[in-house]
Amino acid sequence: YSGKGAVTGMLKTGKKGLYVFDRDGHHFQVQPACVLDFYIHESKQRMGLGKKLYEHMLDKEQTEPVRMAIDRPSDKFLGFLNKHYGLNNPIRQMNNFVVYDGFFPEQKDGSGDNNNAVAMGKGTQPANGLQTNFTSPYGRYGAPRPPCSMGQIIHNQSSLAVPTQELGGPRIYSQ
DSSP states (O other): OTTSOOOOEEEEEEEOOEEEEOTTOOEEEEOOEEEEEEEEOGGGTTSSHHHHHHHHHHHHHTOOGGGOEEESOOHHHHHHHHHHHOOOSOEEOTTSEEEOGGGSHHHHHSSOOOSSEEEOOTTOOOTTOOOOOOSOSBOGGGOBOOSOOHHHHHHOOOTTOOOOOOOSOOEEEEO
């Protein structure tokens, strides 16, 4: 490296407006911190640099791994999260993000504190104005129908359902 240094890894984070579903099919509109990209050069993997970089990011973001949404994680990254943070059985979303059970407020602490999300479950009035009532609980081929549809999200006329914008720019951490 001739004393000039070299980048051995990078981690890109940012806030994104997302629609996510928990394992029970309840819909959430969230704007969490997200891992957008994470890479450690092949020659530097399995040396603890990835864990050190990830821990640095968690400290700077003031969050914990289960509270982050991950954009298009590789199998290696999912293995990393399982090994170092005990995160297994990911909840894959249709938007290519992955979250884990502890991501959702009700499941994390049971206090019902919804500072980060709007639940779309039975008996709740959604703050984002999306419909939760539907005529049939079953969709095509008898499969359970989710509590919302993309058409409701796209065509919602409620003044509360304003498209979310990213908060600030992405942050990149490098090693």
